Each structure stands twice: as structure tokens, then as C-alpha cells.
Amino acid sequence: WGVNLLMVLPQTFLAYHGHAYLKDRSVSFTSTLRSHRLVVIAYLILFVANLIFGLFSISYWRGQEPEKTWRVATIQHSADTWKGGYATYKNNFNNLRKMSLEVLGSDPDIILWSETAFVPSVAWHENYPSDPATSALVEEFVSFGKSLPIPLVTGNPEGVIDDPDLPPLLSDGSWNRKDYNTVIFFEDGKIKNTYRKQHLVPFTEHFPYEKQMPWLYNLLLANDYNWWEKGHESVVFETEEGVRFSTPICFEDVFGYLNAGFVASGADVIVNMTNDGWSKAVSAEVQHLGLAVFRSIENRRTTVRGTNSGMTCVIDVTGKIVDPMEPFKVGWHIYDVPVFTGEVHGLTFYTRYVDWFAFLSIYLSLILLAGASLHHLYLFFSRRKHTSS
Numbered sequence: 001w002g003v004n005l006l007m008v009l010p011q012t013f014l015a016y017h018g019h020a021y022l023k024d025r026s027v028s029f030t031s032t033l034r035s036h037r038l039v040v041i042a043y044l045i046l047f048v049a050n051l052i053f054g055l056f057s058i059s060y061w062r063g064q065e066p067e068k069t070w071r072v073a074t075i076q077h078s079a080d081t082w083k084g085g086y087a088t089y090k091n092n093f094n095n096l097r098k099m100s101l102e103v104l105g106s107d108p109d110i111i112l113w114s115e116t117a118f119v120p121s122v123a124w125h126e127n128y129p130s131d132p133a134t135s136a137l138v139e140e141f142v143s144f145g146k147s148l149p150i151p152l153v154t155g156n157p158e159g160v161i162d163d164p165d166l167p168p169l170l171s172d173g174s175w176n177r178k179d180y181n182t183v184i185f186f187e188d189g190k191i192k193n194t195y196r197k198q199h200l201v202p203f204t205e206h207f208p209y210e211k212q213m214p215w216l217y218n219l220l221l222a223n224d225y226n227w228w229e230k231g232h233e234s235v236v237f238e239t240e241e242g243v244r245f246s247t248p249i250c251f252e253d254v255f256g257y258l259n260a261g262f263v264a265s266g267a268d269v270i271v272n273m274t275n276d277g278w279s280k281a282v283s284a285e286v287q288h289l290g291l292a293v294f295r296s297i298e299n300r301r302t303t304v305r306g307t308n309s310g311m312t313c314v315i316d317v318t319g320k321i322v323d324p325m326e327p328f329k330v331g332w333h334i335y336d337v338p339v340f341t342g343e344v345h346g347l348t349f350y351t352r353y354v355d356w357f358a359f360l361s362i363y364l365s366l367i368l369l370a371g372a373s374l375h376h377l378y379l380f381f382s383r384r385k386h387t388s389s
Helices: 002-023 029-035 037-062 086-106 122-127 132-147 214-222 250-254 256-264 282-299 349-353 356-388
Strands: 068-076 110-112 152-161 177-187 190-196 244-246 269-274 302-307 313-315 331-339
Touching: 002 029, 002 037, 002 356, 029 037, 068 086, 068 302, 086 132, 086 331, 122 132, 122 152, 122 177, 132 177, 132 190, 152 269, 244 256, 250 256, 250 269, 250 282, 256 269, 256 282, 256 349, 269 282, 282 302, 282 313, 282 349, 302 331
Parallel strands: 068 110, 110 152, 244 269, 269 302
Antiparallel strands: 068 331, 152 177, 177 190, 302 313
């Protein structure tokens, strides 16, 4: 919010000057600066103070030693996980498994795939097998995850019963099912925990106006749109070595409040699981990465990005992007991730208070707006009274 303030203030000042100039062409920019010199000086002080604080903060954090180093293997398979049905699912899994076995030779602590890297749903097909080939693929995947000597983290759609009072297969031939965009955490031969995506993309992952526009909702469903259900818990995974991490899915690493919630809940590393391959554009992936940088800075926690096709990398606690993999290229990478724990470094001001500055600004704006409105009303009625008298 502080960065936003420093960006918005000069824009607001320019808009103010432009409005004054349109009303009176004799108003110069220099005269506007002079008449508001206190505001300009206050802004310059804020700007310089921000630069000084930033330089000292970067210097401080670069001098800190992490409590531990976490060796993470990222697998970037650069393939569409949804198109093509069973043949695509099988081929993607074979490629992911092959690279995961290769990377074991580099002695990682954990293997990281990407958002919905494995399809179909493990939870659904383990409980309600319907297609023999798909069920066999799920069983093969689960067996592989359990056989690994180290943890595996991957994205996977989680299918569960929608209405518990109805059977899995309904009388009209449809499934009594709802799905979550989920992360699975394998460790020690079992699925240890899962995380369900909380902040869904409107109109592509969920339809926010189902009740207001049911006709459009049903039309989209009829055209093979599938919606995710919303998760409600900020899950923190913990490895046997004591590394605590959370896994914001895809564009969830754009939202400060969400990642602050993970860190406040105990996460020492942010592990983002992303599939931006659909964009077919490096520019889109770089833009997404640019927004993710702020999460490491705000919380002073290292971010690891495990992506389908880019940008796979590490972001350190100062916001520095470390060793990004080439986008849209198949491969794997080992990252030695510095872990800064909450026990030693505590929580940042932002992690503790998140959006207080934004709310304070809203309240102050409303108070100032109300005060200005009352002042104008007072002047209006005073003029009317003076005119009538």
C-alpha cells in the first residue's frame, strides 16, 4: 500500500492541476506547485524516506543467514494438462515421473510439480472408480507418490460428493460431484494433506452471478464450462525436517492478504503452484512473476514457484528473482531455498496488519468527503440567506 500511495499521489496532483488549468488557462504548473508547496515537500520527504528505508532493509536482509536451506526440485513439463483426455493424462504423468526419477540423483529434499500437473482426480477415482483405464492411471500415480523417498507436492483436481444425501451416480446419468483446484502433499508413503484454492478466477474458475443470471450460468455449463468450488482454509504443510510451507495456487500469489494469511498461520516458505501455459505468451508469465515478487518482500519469506511452463524460479526475501528456468522448455531444476522462520525473524508489519492502511485511507477519505460536503452546504445556505436578506 505504501508503494501504491507513492505512485498515486503525484498522479492525483497532476489531475488536480489539469482540472484547475481547464477552468483557468492562466494557471501554470509552477504556480500550482508553489500554492501546494507543503504537500509537495511532504511527498518528497516520504519518497526519500522510502528509498532510504528500502536500501537499509535490503542491506539488512542480505546480511541475514537463513535458519536452514531447503533443497527443492522443480519439474517443468510444459504441456497442456487438460486437452486430449486419457492419452494426454498418461503422457504427462510419464514425463513427470521420468524427470522426477532423474532429479533424485541430485539429492533434493522435496519434488515440486505444478498446478493440476496430474489429471484426473485422485480423490474421486480412488473412491468412485468408473473407467478402468483412468482408475489404473490414478492407482499408478498414487503408487509412484508413495514409493518416492522424499515428499512430492503436485496440483490435482479434487472431486468429492456434492450432495451427501444422494448417490454418486444420479438417475439422469450425471455425477453427484463437485471439484476443487487442489494441491496434494505426499510424504512417508501417504497423502499427508491437501490444500484447496481459496481465491478463484471469476468467469473462468467460478461464476459469481449464478443466482442473478442462472440462464447465463446454465448456458456456460452447456458449453463445457467447469467451475471449481472455493476452499476456505489457509493450509500450512510441514515436512518431517520441519520446513513449514503453504501453496497458493496460480494467481493466488497476486493477493497480499492471502499470502499474509499463510505466513501468519505459520508458513516459512511460500510455494506457488502455477499453470500459465494456456497464455502461450512469455509476457503473461513475466507479468505474473512481477506481481509475485511483492509477496516475498511483504512477508520476508522466500517464494518458490513451481510452474507448468514458466516462470519457474525462486524469489528471495528482498524480491530478487533467482535463476529462472527458460519458459516453455521441458526440464527440471534444483534450488537451494533459504528458509527464514517466524520463530527467529517474527512477522513483518504487513503480515500482522495487512490492509489496515487501505481501510484507514478509506475512512479518512469518507470523513474528508463528508466534511467538505457539509462545508459546501453551509456556504450554499449562507449565500441564499444573504441573498434573500
